[in-house]
Amino acid sequence: MAGPTSDFWQARFESKQTGWDRGGPSAQLLAWLDKGLLQPCRIAVPGCGNGWEVAELARRGFEVTGLDYTPAAVEGARATCERAGVKASIVQADVLSYTPVQPFDAIYEQTCLCAIHPDNWLRYAQQLGSWVRPGGSLFALFMQMVRPAATQEGLIEGPPYHCDINAMRVLLPESSWIWPKPPYDQVRHPHLPQGHELAVQLVRR
Numbered sequence: 001m002a003g004p005t006s007d008f009w010q011a012r013f014e015s016k017q018t019g020w021d022r023g024g025p026s027a028q029l030l031a032w033l034d035k036g037l038l039q040p041c042r043i044a045v046p047g048c049g050n051g052w053e054v055a056e057l058a059r060r061g062f063e064v065t066g067l068d069y070t071p072a073a074v075e076g077a078r079a080t081c082e083r084a085g086v087k088a089s090i091v092q093a094d095v096l097s098y099t100p101v102q103p104f105d106a107i108y109e110q111t112c113l114c115a116i117h118p119d120n121w122l123r124y125a126q127q128l129g130s131w132v133r134p135g136g137s138l139f140a141l142f143m144q145m146v147r148p149a150a151t152q153e154g155l156i157e158g159p160p161y162h163c164d165i166n167a168m169r170v171l172l173p174e175s176s177w178i179w180p181k182p183p184y185d186q187v188r189h190p191h192l193p194q195g196h197e198l199a200v201q202l203v204r205r
Contacts, residue, residue, distance in 0.1 A: 003117020004159055006069045013072035019191045020111055025056040028187045028199045032139060041105035046095045047112025051077025058086035065089045096123050103133035114143035114160035125171045138202040142168050145195035178203040
């Protein structure tokens with residue numbers, strides 16, 4: 001398999017090299033929730049890590065399934081939910097092969113796509129399309145992390161991998177997803193000052 005393995009991420013968690021971890025739910029998730037754009041439903045959080053977003057969604061009445069294939073992440077997410085006094089389903093699974101019992105109403109995609117090697121993006125996009133019901137939403141934060149070696153030499157560097165918005169439109173095409181018109185909100189990350197995320201809500205056709 002191209003890209004980081006479960007062992008790679010396990011080592012990062014064990015050594016506390018988790019610079020992507022905000023230590024709480026994303027400000028963009030809170031904005032979507034507070035604006036009423038994301039309301040209680042059956043939702044998946046792939047690549048949930050320590051589960052901050054899982055716990056926040058569960059606290060607000062969502063039926064949440066958090067997915068991660070790294071044991072330390074699964075343990076961390078379960079601990080986060082336990083400390084918050086909420087219940088959620090935390091599943092250890094590979095997102096490239098996971099199949100839900102029934103489609104979700106929504107998916108919150110923040111750290112999973114940019115952690116997957118681009119060789120596997122097409123498969124992951126197919127998975128997202130199969131997980132969410134028609135009319136359901138994909139709330140996505142696309143990581144913008146342009147590196148000189150990528151633009152000058154064509155090297156693929158990451159994680160996090162740069163999720164070029166034009167590539168995202170090819171990966172999640174209008175034939176399958178309704179895209180809102182840009183511009184999209186920029187979301188800054190406190191621990192990744194050299195990059196930012198673009199926040200987009202897509203609707204499954």
